[in-house]
Amino acid sequence: MADILIAGGGIGGLAAALGLAKRGHRVTVLERRDVFTEVGAGIQLGPNAFHALDLLGVGQEVRNRAVFIDELTFMDGTTGEKVASMPVKDDYRARFGNPYAVVHRVDLYLPLLEAARRHPGIELRGRHHVVGYEQQAGSVTALLADGRRLTGDALIGADGLHSAIRAQLVGDGSPRVSGHTIYRSVIPMEAVPEDLRWNTVTLWAGPKWHFVHYPIAGGETFNLAATRDNGATEAVAGVPADHDHVLNSFPELSGAARRLLELGQDWKTWVLCDRDPVDRWTEGRVALLGDAAHPMLQYAAQGACQAVEDAVLLGGLLDGCAADFEQRLEKYSAARRERTAQVQLVAREMGRQLYHAAGDARVERNAMLSSLSAGDMYDKVAWLHGAYDFDAWTSPSA
Numbered sequence: 001m002a003d004i005l006i007a008g009g010g011i012g013g014l015a016a017a018l019g020l021a022k023r024g025h026r027v028t029v030l031e032r033r034d035v036f037t038e039v040g041a042g043i044q045l046g047p048n049a050f051h052a053l054d055l056l057g058v059g060q061e062v063r064n065r066a067v068f069i070d071e072l073t074f075m076d077g078t079t080g081e082k083v084a085s086m087p088v089k090d091d092y093r094a095r096f097g098n099p100y101a102v103v104h105r106v107d108l109y110l111p112l113l114e115a116a117r118r119h120p121g122i123e124l125r126g127r128h129h130v131v132g133y134e135q136q137a138g139s140v141t142a143l144l145a146d147g148r149r150l151t152g153d154a155l156i157g158a159d160g161l162h163s164a165i166r167a168q169l170v171g172d173g174s175p176r177v178s179g180h181t182i183y184r185s186v187i188p189m190e191a192v193p194e195d196l197r198w199n200t201v202t203l204w205a206g207p208k209w210h211f212v213h214y215p216i217a218g219g220e221t222f223n224l225a226a227t228r229d230n231g232a233t234e235a236v237a238g239v240p241a242d243h244d245h246v247l248n249s250f251p252e253l254s255g256a257a258r259r260l261l262e263l264g265q266d267w268k269t270w271v272l273c274d275r276d277p278v279d280r281w282t283e284g285r286v287a288l289l290g291d292a293a294h295p296m297l298q299y300a301a302q303g304a305c306q307a308v309e310d311a312v313l314l315g316g317l318l319d320g321c322a323a324d325f326e327q328r329l330e331k332y333s334a335a336r337r338e339r340t341a342q343v344q345l346v347a348r349e350m351g352r353q354l355y356h357a358a359g360d361a362r363v364e365r366n367a368m369l370s371s372l373s374a375g376d377m378y379d380k381v382a383w384l385h386g387a388y389d390f391d392a393w394t395s396p397s398a
C-alpha cells in the first residue's frame with residue numbers, strides 16, 4: 001500500500017484522509033495550524049453530501065448533529081413577501097435518497113476528525129505548513145516552511161482557497177475577490193422569539209444584498225448570515241464586525257428579518273472569493289481537492305459537499321498499489337472537473353441573477369420562481385442534489 005501526504009486538514013483534507021485510508025493506504029495529514037479545528041458558522045448540506053459522507057463512514061454522526069429543515073424559503077426582501085419555497089421533507093427525500101440538512105461547520109468537521117483520529121492508517125500532524133513540492137521518479141516530496149521535507153507516493157493539495165500546492169501546480173495567482181461581504185452570527189435559540197424559530201433555510205433577497213437564517217446545532221443555536229455586494233476589494237475571513245455596522249449595512253431589512261438581524265451578536269466578516277474553473281488539477285503525483293481545486297461562492301451551498309464528493313472518488317480511484325497513481329490522479333481530475341466547474345459558475349450566477357436582482361430582473365425572477373411547482377424545483381436541482389455516481393468512474397469497466 002502507498003504513503004499519501006495531504007496538505008490541509010480542513011473538511012476536504014480529512015475527508016480525503018478517510019477515503020484513502022479506507023483503501024488501506026497510510027495517510028499523513030499536514031495542517032498548518034497548531035491544532036485541527038474549524039471556525040465559522042452554519043453550512044447547508046445537500047443530499048449529495050450525505051451520500052458521500054455515508055461512503056466515508058461518518059454520515060450517521062453528521063445526521064445526529066444536524067437539523068432537518070422543512071423547506072428552503074425564498075422571500076422578496078423588498079416587499080417582505082414569500083416568493084417560493086422548495087419543500088425538503090418526504091417527497092424530496094424520496095427523490096434524492098437523503099435529507100437536506102443544516103449544521104454548524106463543527107458538526108461536520110468533528111465527525112470527520114474523530115473518525116480520522118480513530119483510524120490506525122491516518123496520522124494527523126499540526127504545525128506543518130506546506131509551501132510547495134518536488135517530484136522524483138515514483139515519489140513526491142512536500143516542502144515545509146521550516147525546511148522539513150516529507151516524501152510519499154502522492155501529495156493531495158487540500159489546503160483551501162489560498163492553496164500553496166495550487167500556486168505551484170496551476171499558478172493562477174490570488175483568488176478572485178467577489179466584492180461581496182458576508183456577516184455571520186450564531187445566537188442561542190433561547191434568544192430567538194418563538195414566532196421567529198422557523199425550521200427553514202429562509203433567504204430574503206434584495207438588490208445587491210441578501211439575508212439568510214436557519215437553526216443549527218441540533219436546534220440549539222440559530223445561524224444568521226447577511227451579505228452585501230459592497231465592492232469590497234480584499235479577501236477577509238472571520239474578522240469581527242461591529243453590531244451597529246452590520247445593522248446599518250442593511251437598512252432595507254424590515255419586519256421579521258430585521259428583528260432577527262437585531263438579535264445577532266459577535267458578528268464575523270468574510271469577503272467572499274472564488275476562482276475561475278481550470279483544466280489542470282494534477283501534475284504527476286500531485287492533485288488538488290476541495291477549495292484548492294474549485295473554490296466557489298457559497299450561493300449554491302455546495303463547497304464542502306463537493307469536497308467530500310472529491311474525497312470519496314479519490315479514494316475509489318487510488319485503491320491498490322502506487323505504480324500507476326499518475327494515471328489514476330488524471331482520471332480523478334477528469335471525473336471531477338466538469339461537475340465542480342459547473343457548480344462554481346452556477347454559484348456565481350445565483351448571486352447575480354437570483355439573490356441580488358434589481359428592477360425588472362427582480363420582477364422576472366419572482367415570476368419565474370413563483371411559477372415553479374415543487375417537482376419543477378426538484379428537476380432543477382437534481383444534477384446537484386442527486387447522488388454522485390462514483391461507480392461510473394470506479395467500476396472495472398469504467
Ligand code: FAD
Pocket residue numbers: 007008009010011012013030031032033042043044045128129130131158159160161162163164182270289290291292298300301302303304305306307
Ligand atoms: P478549507 O476548509 O479552507 O481547509 C483548508 C485547510 O488547509 C485548513 O485547515 C487550513 O488551515 C489548511 N491549510 C491552508 N494552507 C495550508 C498549507 N500551506 N499547509 C498546510 N495546511 C494548510 N459549503 C457547503 O457545502 N455548504 C454551505 O452552506 C457553505 N456555506 C459557506 C458559507 C461561507 C460564508 C463560506 C466562506 C463557505 C461556505 N461553504 C459552504 C464552503 C465550504 O466552507 C468550503 O468549500 C469548505 O470548507 C472547503 O474545505 P477545504 O478543506 O477544501 O478547505
